[in-house]
Amino acid sequence: MTVSRTAFPSPYEMTSPAAAEGWERLYPYYMLFQPWRRSAEEERFWFRDSQHWPTVVKPFETVIPELAFKCLGQFNTRHFVVPPAYGVMFRIHQGHVYLSPVAAPDSRIPARARQFLERAGYYYANWDRLLENWKGKVLGTIRELESISFSELPEVQPYEDVETGTGLGAADALLGGYDRLLSLCHRAWQYHFEFLNLGYAAYLDFFHFCKQWFPDIPDQGIAAMVTGVDMxxxxxxxxxxxxxxxxxxxxxxxxxxxxxxxxxxxxxxxxxxxxxxxxxxxxxxxxxxxxxxxxxxxxxxxxxxxxxxxxxxxxxxxxxxxxxxxxxxxxxxAELAAERERITCEYAALLDVPARADFEAKLGLARQVYPYVENHNFYIEHWTMGVFWRKARELSALLHRAGFWPGANDMFYLTRDEVRAALFDQVSGWAIGVEPAGPGHWPAEVERRRRIVAALARQHPEPALNEPPRAITEPFSVMLWGITGERIRSWLAAPGDLGDLTGMAASPGVAEGTARVIRSPDELDLLQEGDILVAPVTAPSWTPAFGKVRATVTDIGGVMSHAAIVCREYSLPAVTGTGSASTRITSGRRIRVDGTAGTVALLD
Structure with missing residues (x-):
């Protein structure tokens, strides 16, 4: 591998892509790399979260990373007091999401550890009861989202409102509906992280125990001991x-x-x-x-x-x-369960009685909490967010009919605060009996932003920013995103380096076949029987397509990423976190995927 550079560019020195000048004004100020924060921001290493946000994020869509990372930090830092980790900082740069984990100071870790044991210990001891309560809360939130309605403003309030002395107008329901939409989305993301990092923490505790007692155990061997469960x-x-x-x-x-x-x-x-x-x-x-x-x-x-x-x-x-x-x-x-028990018994037999008791306790907890790591996706990212986006599109269509923007879904080119202002503009004009200002202001601005977003989408983004650390030690960065020293070196490699690829050994097995590069769900129909799926990242909902393919290769993701977990559960060889497979491999090329070793060989 030829390394042509030793660091990634500073976001402060990068020029805007052609036709995307002024892109910064599309996003809230606190999401950007600001000049007054340059010294501190350039000292940090930032990597692009292409696992969750693989494409350019429109202005309104930033509400999701905004709430997600706020809530992640809230539960790490303030609720469960995770000893070594605070939250994860995020920035939007040229339309893409970049992350930088925040470590807790060493001096605070002992005190945080005592609090974590008490707080997390209560959740672990009452996991099933609390999780059942969690599901009820999430389903209640979904029902509340479903109940939101964005209706056209009437010519006059119904006479019944006069008779009953309601004292409120249709504008109240419209503005209140929007505020509820955002509030319920915030609530859902708090529920998302209520259990998630506890699930990862229990698995990580078991992972470290295994590495301590079995130094040569592969990461897949540890993962295999919790697979084969119904999710x-x-x-x-x-x-x-x-x-x-x-x-x-x-x-x-x-x-x-x-x-x-x-x-x-x-x-x-x-x-x-x-x-x-x-x-x-x-x-x-x-x-x-x-x-x-x-x-x-x-x-x-x-x-x-x-x-x-x-x-x-x-x-x-x-x-x-x-x-x-x-x-x-x-x-x-059945095969996964049998293999899980075989591996578990073999490693347990190597331990003395006290160590085996610890092993079984930590494994039991990891297995108990492991399903949540994936199940929450259905309830939050898929079901709850599906209702959220459907309601947001209803509101966008309402304001489109009022002339605020040219397309039914153009509201997403505004930030959430700009939408609130546009909505108040609409109801204020209705209340006073005059035309709102929005139809004269927003159409041209939306078209300008549409062009900028399209220009940002044409630019291949940097995988990371600033100088990388000597070593990646933050465990979630490695396990979830697959950010390792090897991955960073592959990102820094010269563009002409076309050798074989290495990544995370995510799901065991070896397969050869024809590569099919898939960059979005809309391209899944291109998959042919026996192909090897190569993608920047996969989604859990792609699993029905896995029946066609022999193996999977992704650019980003660690051994606990969604792609890795799903491939293990579907007995599909996988190498994740290759860094650049989807750009260095072309459809039609024959490749060999070794999911046990974490390598991808280019055969032609």
């Missing part, structure tokens, strides 16, 4: 497989294997003799399991299964075709 995140995919089997049993599979299935397929099925039985099962699965996005739920234009039937129907068609070929379509849970 709700996989339930949407399980429903698709049930629907595929039911279609074959009912004899309606021919109607479901037509090219480009969609809403018309469901209409045609309603005319089939047994089609109604299948549609009843479809509708039962749809709520709630099709509240699942083809992306990751963090962007306003993510498409959801419940709203776009062609997405789940396409996966059902693929499963039916596999069933016709006599292939097994179920997850190999």
């Amino acid at each position: 709700e995140l996989f339930r949407p995919d399980e429903e698709l497989r049930k629907l595929a089997r039911l279609a074959v049993e009912l004899g309606v599979d021919r109607a479901l294997t037509v090219p480009d299935p969609g809403e018309h397929t469901l209409i045609a099925l309603s005319r089939e003799p047994r089609g109604r039985d299948w549609l009843d099962a479809w509708n039962a699965a749809r709520d709630p399991w099709f509240n699942f996005t083809s992306g990751n739920g963090l962007y306003s234009d993510d498409r959801y299964w419940r709203d776009t039937p062609s997405l789940p129907l396409g996966y059902v068609r693929d499963y039916i075709l596999r069933l016709r070929r006599g292939e097994a379509i179920d997850r190999r849970l």
Whole structure:
């Protein structure tokens, strides 16, 4: 590997991409690298969070990283007092999200450790009860989001409001609805992190124990001891497989294997003799399991299964075709469980009695909390955020009809505070009986921002900023994002270096095949049987497509990233955190993926 530079550029010295000048004015000031913070900001190493935000973030969409990292820090720093870690700082630079973890001072770690043991210990001791309570809170938040309605302002208030002495106008409901939308989103992200880092902490404690007693144990060996469990995140995919089997049993599979299935397929099925039985099962699965996005739920234009039937129907068609070929379509849970117990017993046998007791206690806790690490994705990122974005699009469409912007979804080119101002402009004009100012102000500004966002999207962003540290020791950076010294060196490598790639050994096994580079969910239809999926990052909702592929390779992600966990649960070899696989490998090239060693060989 030829390293042509020793550091990444400073954000303060980078020029704006062509046609994107003034991009900074699209985002709130506190999300930017500001001149008065330069000295402190340049001392920190920042890496791009392409795992969660792989593409340019529109102004309104910044509400999600804003709330996510605020809430992550809140639970690390103020609730559970995680000993070595505060929160994670984030900045928007040229439209992309960059992160820098904040470590707790060494002097404060002992006192924080005592508080953490008490606070986290209570959650661990009452995990099942508190988690059941958590689910009730999240479902209640979803119901409240669903109840929000953004209605057109009436010509006059209904006479009933006069009779009842309500004393409030339609503007109150409109403004209050927007405030509730943001407030409930904030609440949901607090719930997101209420348990998440405790799940990671328990696994990390078990991980360190294993590294201490078994210095040569591979990371995959540790991960294997908690795999093979039933998770709700996989339930949407399980429903698709049930629907595929039911279609074959009912004899309606021919109607479901037509090219480009969609809403018309469901209409045609309603005319089939047994089609109604299948549609009843479809509708039962749809709520709630099709509240699942083809992306990751963090962007306003993510498409959801419940709203776009062609997405789940396409996966059902693929499963039916596999069933016709006599292939097994179920997850190999029994095999995973058997391997999990074999590895566990072999390592436990190497310990003396006291150490084995510690091993079993830490493993038991890790297994208990492990499902939440993935399950929360369905309830928060997919279901809750799906409702949030749907309601936000309703509001955007309302103001579009009032002339505020040219497209129904153009509200997302405004920040959340600008939307509040535009909304007040609308209700103020309505109340006074005059035209609002927004239709004269926002259309041109939205078009200007649209051009800037498009220009930012054409620019290949830097994977990191500033000088990297000598070593990456922050455990979550390694486990979740796969940020290691090797990854940083690959980012710094000369562009012409086309040698083999290394990454994180994320899921065991070896596979050879034709690479298929997939950069977005919209390209999943390009996957062919036997391909090797190469992507900047994958999403949990891509799992139905994994039945077609032999292995997976990603640019970013550690052994506890979503891609790594899903691939292990689906017995699919995977190498994550390669740094540049999706740009250095082209579709059609033959590659060999060694998920046990963490290498990707270019064969042609």
